[in-house]
Amino acid sequence: MHSLPTAALAIAVTLALSAHAAEADKATATADIKTIHCGHLIDTAAGKLLGESTIVIEGARIKEIRAGNATVTGAKQAIDLPTSTCLPGLIDSHVHLTMEFSPTTYSDKFRLNVADFAIRSTVYARRTLDAGFTTVRNLADIDNESIALRNAINAGIVPGPRIFTAGKAIGSTGGHADSTDGYRKDLAGDPGPKDGIINSPEDAWKAVRQHYKDGADAIKIMPSGGVLDESTSVDNAQMTIEEIKAVVAAAHDYGFTVAAHAHGAEGIRRAILGGVDSIEHGTYMDDADMKLAKEHGTWLVPTIIAGKTAEEMANKPGVYPPQIATKARLVGPIIQATAGKAYKAGVKIAFGTDAGVYPHGNNAREFEYMVEAGMPPMFAIQAATLHAAQLLKQNKDLGSIAAGKYADVIAVPGNPLDDIKLMQKVDFVMKAGERYK
Numbered sequence: 001m002h003s004l005p006t007a008a009l010a011i012a013v014t015l016a017l018s019a020h021a022a023e024a025d026k027a028t029a030t031a032d033i034k035t036i037h038c039g040h041l042i043d044t045a046a047g048k049l050l051g052e053s054t055i056v057i058e059g060a061r062i063k064e065i066r067a068g069n070a071t072v073t074g075a076k077q078a079i080d081l082p083t084s085t086c087l088p089g090l091i092d093s094h095v096h097l098t099m100e101f102s103p104t105t106y107s108d109k110f111r112l113n114v115a116d117f118a119i120r121s122t123v124y125a126r127r128t129l130d131a132g133f134t135t136v137r138n139l140a141d142i143d144n145e146s147i148a149l150r151n152a153i154n155a156g157i158v159p160g161p162r163i164f165t166a167g168k169a170i171g172s173t174g175g176h177a178d179s180t181d182g183y184r185k186d187l188a189g190d191p192g193p194k195d196g197i198i199n200s201p202e203d204a205w206k207a208v209r210q211h212y213k214d215g216a217d218a219i220k221i222m223p224s225g226g227v228l229d230e231s232t233s234v235d236n237a238q239m240t241i242e243e244i245k246a247v248v249a250a251a252h253d254y255g256f257t258v259a260a261h262a263h264g265a266e267g268i269r270r271a272i273l274g275g276v277d278s279i280e281h282g283t284y285m286d287d288a289d290m291k292l293a294k295e296h297g298t299w300l301v302p303t304i305i306a307g308k309t310a311e312e313m314a315n316k317p318g319v320y321p322p323q324i325a326t327k328a329r330l331v332g333p334i335i336q337a338t339a340g341k342a343y344k345a346g347v348k349i350a351f352g353t354d355a356g357v358y359p360h361g362n363n364a365r366e367f368e369y370m371v372e373a374g375m376p377p378m379f380a381i382q383a384a385t386l387h388a389a390q391l392l393k394q395n396k397d398l399g400s401i402a403a404g405k406y407a408d409v410i411a412v413p414g415n416p417l418d419d420i421k422l423m424q425k426v427d428f429v430m431k432a433g434e435r436y437k
Helices: 004-030 105-110 113-131 145-154 201-214 241-253 265-274 287-296 304-314 322-345 365-372 376-390 422-423
Strands: 033-043 046-050 053-058 061-067 077-088 090-095 133-138 161-166 219-221 260-261 276-282 299-301 409-412 428-432
Touching: 033 145, 077 428, 090 376, 113 133, 113 145, 113 428, 133 145, 133 428, 145 161, 201 241, 219 241, 241 260, 241 265, 260 265, 265 276, 265 287, 287 322, 299 376, 304 322, 304 365, 322 365, 365 376, 365 422, 376 422
Parallel strands: 033 077, 090 133, 133 161, 219 260, 260 276, 276 299
Antiparallel strands: 033 046, 033 053, 053 061, 077 409, 409 428
């Protein structure tokens, strides 16, 4: 036998290895490719309804969008939704996945352990995902159980939406964040910064740093009264501007956004001037507050469904204690009109519902209430996708169906721009390339 010269042999081996590598790369490139054929697709970035479209997905992310019913060579799965409208996975910017209000809520605090709430949260998380919400911002829990839920979902242990959680809320003694309101003296104690209760700028820094240590993703503050706590005021101011500024400064140091629960006009004003990223609820937001919100670029998350649900429950005997029923009857009729007025005034609006105040999985009812308030269907959908992603500072990965973003895709049977109630009939859910419904 004649042997090849050394140089020629080296070239031959190199070419063989290159060919093998190219084949391996090709196999890898097509191994996890799937396609979704949609009858229509909503381009939330452009605010347009597109015709037949094919979404090409590689692994957890979107590879490309093709017009029409395209055939992609090597795709191992083709999902056909010819009569459906595809949208980006929805984002609810205000949920409480570790609780769900019931007539026993106030006594449950004394009977149930944190583990009970954590286990129930896995059910609520699945209902939320099945409703088309692939991402949520969890704004307050009892004892950081939403952090454990987030970690379990991220590890693939339980199914649920992508969670950005604030852990415990931060507020003042006796305020909306003080979970010991209504307790008898020997049980109430004196919660401090480790529990999210602050009474000075120094306390604020400690509370935020504790949240960082605990593994939170965001910060939730309570600068005004609320509906469902056992105090008497829904709208009084409960944090000073100095305290709010301290929370925001500390939070932004650690890369957190700050959401401010605020019903009252003065609490809203202080929160905006203090530099928060969003106002939650905003029931009594007045013209001056709206002007400030526009000037500061502050988001409003209206949670209309929560106000309406609270009003309904207040009119059912025995559901709420008397002082809470009184507050609920005040807020319910106002919150939707305020949201509509804020939209017309040009305030930035992101979708959020306060899920847990009403049963989890019904989040999409908020779309109907937003449209009733005067927001166009496309705007309402953008609020739950593009806008919410911007608020969460996740718009690089979420909020629209586009190349490079996570393959979070849902579908509804028909055109939700013609009938917004179709958003309550999600029949296909994909999160990060994995099909859940």
